[in-house]
Amino acid sequence: MKIAVCVSHAPDTATKIIIGPDNKMIDPNGVTYAINPFDEYAIEEALRAKEKLGCETIAISTGRTANKESLRKALAMGIDNAVLLRDDAERDTLSTAKALAEEIKTQSAELVFFGKQSVDYDNSITGQLTAELLGYNCVSVVVDFKLDGNKIIAEREIEGGREVVETTLPAVITAQKGLNEPRYASLKGIMAAKKKVIEEKPALESENAVEILKMKKPPMKHAGRILGTDKSSVGELVRLLKEEAKVI
Amino acid sequence: MSNKILVFLEQRNGQIKKSSFETAKTASDIARHLNYEIEAISVGAVIENVAETGRYGVNKVTVFSNSTLANYSTSAYSELVAEYAKETDADIVFFSNTSMGKDIAPKVSIKLNAGTLMDCVSLDISSGEIIATRPVYAGRALIEAKITSAKKVFTLRPNVFNIGQTGDTQAEVVIKEVAVPNLSNKVIEIKKSEEKLDVAEADIIVAGGRGLKGAENFHLVEELADVLGAAVGTSRATVDAGWRPHSEQIGQTGKTVSPNLYIAVGISGAIQHIAGMSSSKCIVAINKDKDAPIFSIADYGIAGDVFEVLPALIEEIKRAKS
Ligand SMILES: Cc1cc2nc3c(=O)[nH]c(=O)nc-3n(C[C@H](O)[C@H](O)[C@H](O)COP(=O)(O)OP(=O)(O)OC[C@H]3O[C@@H](n4cnc5c(N)ncnc54)[C@H](O)[C@@H]3O)c2cc1C
Ligand SMILES: Nc1ncnc2c1ncn2[C@@H]1O[C@H](COP(=O)(O)O)[C@@H](O)[C@H]1O
Numbered sequence: 001m002k003i004a005v006c007v008s009h010a011p012d013t014a015t016k017i018i019i020g021p022d023n024k025m026i027d028p029n030g031v032t033y034a035i036n037p038f039d040e041y042a043i044e045e046a047l048r049a050k051e052k053l054g055c056e057t058i059a060i061s062t063g064r065t066a067n068k069e070s071l072r073k074a075l076a077m078g079i080d081n082a083v084l085l086r087d088d089a090e091r092d093t094l095s096t097a098k099a100l101a102e103e104i105k106t107q108s109a110e111l112v113f114f115g116k117q118s119v120d121y122d123n124s125i126t127g128q129l130t131a132e133l134l135g136y137n138c139v140s141v142v143v144d145f146k147l148d149g150n151k152i153i154a155e156r157e158i159e160g161g162r163e164v165v166e167t168t169l170p171a172v173i174t175a176q177k178g179l180n181e182p183r184y185a186s187l188k189g190i191m192a193a194k195k196k197v198i199e200e201k202p203a204l205e206s207e208n209a210v211e212i213l214k215m216k217k218p219p220m221k222h223a224g225r226i227l228g229t230d231k232s233s234v235g236e237l238v239r240l241l242k243e244e245a246k247v248i
Numbered sequence: 249m250s251n252k253i254l255v256f257l258e259q260r261n262g263q264i265k266k267s268s269f270e271t272a273k274t275a276s277d278i279a280r281h282l283n284y285e286i287e288a289i290s291v292g293a294v295i296e297n298v299a300e301t302g303r304y305g306v307n308k309v310t311v312f313s314n315s316t317l318a319n320y321s322t323s324a325y326s327e328l329v330a331e332y333a334k335e336t337d338a339d340i341v342f343f344s345n346t347s348m349g350k351d352i353a354p355k356v357s358i359k360l361n362a363g364t365l366m367d368c369v370s371l372d373i374s375s376g377e378i379i380a381t382r383p384v385y386a387g388r389a390l391i392e393a394k395i396t397s398a399k400k401v402f403t404l405r406p407n408v409f410n411i412g413q414t415g416d417t418q419a420e421v422v423i424k425e426v427a428v429p430n431l432s433n434k435v436i437e438i439k440k441s442e443e444k445l446d447v448a449e450a451d452i453i454v455a456g457g458r459g460l461k462g463a464e465n466f467h468l469v470e471e472l473a474d475v476l477g478a479a480v481g482t483s484r485a486t487v488d489a490g491w492r493p494h495s496e497q498i499g500q501t502g503k504t505v506s507p508n509l510y511i512a513v514g515i516s517g518a519i520q521h522i523a524g525m526s527s528s529k530c531i532v533a534i535n536k537d538k539d540a541p542i543f544s545i546a547d548y549g550i551a552g553d554v555f556e557v558l559p560a561l562i563e564e565i566k567r568a569k570s
Contacts, residue, residue: 209363
């Protein structure tokens with residue numbers, strides 16, 4: 001069996017977002033990109049499965065050459081191989097999922113880890129779309145994962161608790177924070193990753209189904225009033241919440 | 249083109265959720281503008297309040313029922329919804345952007361060959377097309393986008409779309425027994441968390457951060473939440489310190505919330521925290537540092553010590569409520 005993990009290369013979460021001149025996407029100048037934080041949980045879980053089952057692991061990313069940086073990070077953490085599905089165009093989730101599904105099929109990976117969400121467009125669906133395209137089972141937003149032979153018991157986070165889901169391989173799992181504690185890449189891992197060749201091939205082409213018309217900044221929230229510096233202001237606060245904001 | 253909209257109504261414990269009624273109401277407004285027909289679908293065992301959907305402008309609901317479908321099943325639910333959407337030739341399917349909605353919507357969209365826009369916070373119609381606005385980069389920007397494929401799937405962020413005026417019409421409910429649901433993927437147990445109320449579903453949230461100094465002081469946050477009927481939320485700093493569970497974490501790597509009232513106590517307002525709560529309708533900050541970034545998005549603030557302000561605030565609210 002082969003295990004795959006899909007990684008996206010996203011702006012650091014503390015990045016200041018500036019809208020680009022076309023008013024459709026961000027201005028990438030001065031933005032630091034790194035591996036999408038949720039994908040580190042996906043990599044860690046893939047590595048744990050590998051250690052248990054002794055099978056091969058591969059990291060896949062589709063996008064620009066810069067994505068190799070995040071693939072390198074996956075290799076440094078311990079993933080065996082990596083492939084970049086090269087694509088310079090802007091892709092929606094559907095065509096991203098189609099490209100990933102195609103490669104997962106080529107690799108005949110039967111257990112595939114995704115992050116639950118990529119911190120750029122925050123779509124949170126690429127894993128589910130890919131699973132459905134492949135006809136694989138899927139559990140999203142997973143915080144606990146157990147594999148026993150062919151059987152999967154995974155816990156997914158829902159409002160007010162967790163659902164314990166039972167399913168079987170082949171499957172896609174999307175990782176939520178809390179699933180595990182991602183390891184740090186060792187110096188040896190980092191050195192070894194530098195020497196590895198990341199395979200590069202063109203991504204499957206397909207049409208986008210979503211068109212972005214405009215990107216804009218959210219309406220500025222006016223800073224409100226500081227009512228005071230101690231408990232003498234609580235009376236005023238409660239009055240405002242009741243009478244002005246009408247929220248209590 | 250059949251000019252038809254389908255709305256998925258999510259049930260938990262046999263009750264349709266409030267967020268689904270918001271979605272039904274919003275979708276019915278869209279249907280009216282576009283001159284489309286609309287109907288709803290739900291999946292479960294026994295659903296009690298399903299006829300109420302009529303109050304939100306949707307007059308027909310088909311319920312796919314089987315005793316094994318009380319809990320969510322990705323495989324069974326998505327198949328039933330997609331098959332019904334095909335049968336009725338629906339062009340547009342709406343879901344709420346809940347944990348179930350985020351799981352099922354993409355499955356249905358592939359089965360229908362539809363494009364998907366997730367987590368929409370407003371919908372407009374321009375030249376007969378739906379233009380959706382949704383946050384990206386954790387709310388630091390918004391995009392306006394449209395779906396170009398013939399079939400379309402949208403999910404709507406809970407607690408953002410106004411239910412507004414409701415009628416008293418009851419919907420016609422058609423119950424269809426499902427013979428053999430596809431349970432290749434099924435929920436075998438639900439583990440309820442200890443929190444009484446989940447932040448994702450609360451109208452009021454009291455969130456405490458590292459300024460509380462230790463897990464042992466969170467009783468102050470809990471007491472304030474209790475008197476307000478609020479849920480307890482927190483920052484990542486306290487989760488990492490092991491003071492609070494991750495299920496309470498609000499922000500980019502936690503939950504996104506938009507309650508009517510959000511009270512942040514001892515939270516600095518880091519960009520990743522603000523990402524998860526900036527769409528709250530009213531924000532109150534209590535922080536001893538008057539320059540803390542949280543004040544820049546707060547409607548009301550007290551630049552004081554939580555250990556002095558919180559007990560006084562709890563008493564004041566008790567008094568106001570009695
Ligand atoms: C990839 C990534 C993802 C992240 N995701 C999230 C996320 O989802 N959610 C999140 O919250 N954070 C997230 N963070 C962390 C975020 O950057 C901050 O570190 C975190 O939000 C800080 O939590 P805090 O406000 O409780 O603590 P601090 O920043 O330490 O703030 C404590 C505040 O309490 C005030 N204070 C101290 N004592 C008192 C007192 N006695 N009375 C009143 N006020 C007092 C201080 O003035 C200070 O403003 C993420 C970071 C990264 C890198
Ligand atoms: N371009 C990409 N290449 C590889 N994996 C991706 C890509 N975009 C998204 N993913 C995966 O899909 C997950 C969810 O992304 P999204 O649906 O965009 O929020 C991410 O955490 C990644 O695991």
